Amino acid sequence: xxxxxxxxxxxxQCKRILAYLLNGSRITSLEALRLFGCMRLASRISDLRKSHxxxxxxxxxxxxxxxKRVAQxxxxxxx
Numbered sequence: 001x002x003x004x005x006x007x008x009x010x011x012x013q014c015k016r017i018l019a020y021l022l023n024g025s026r027i028t029s030l031e032a033l034r035l036f037g038c039m040r041l042a043s044r045i046s047d048l049r050k051s052h053x054x055x056x057x058x059x060x061x062x063x064x065x066x067x068k069r070v071a072q073x074x075x076x077x078x079x
Contacts, residue, residue: 013038014047021055026074028062045073 016036020027032041049055060072
């Protein structure tokens with residue numbers, strides 16, 4: 001169960017993120033913030049993995065001056 005005091009918002013974000021992943025899309029924390037207003041994607045992914053262990057991640061480079069690496073989440077069976 002989610003320990004977040006904003007549980008309704010967290011559950012809503014989880015539903016939207018899961019639908020996005022099930023559609024075959026990949027998502028990073030920056031995309032989650034922009035698309036869903038989610039500031040803690042890793043926490044939402046942790047919540048989702050309890051019932052959807054098929055969610056995977058890989059480190060990917062983001063287009064910045066430093067080429068920062070971030071986690072990109074996806075569902076492997078869709079790819």
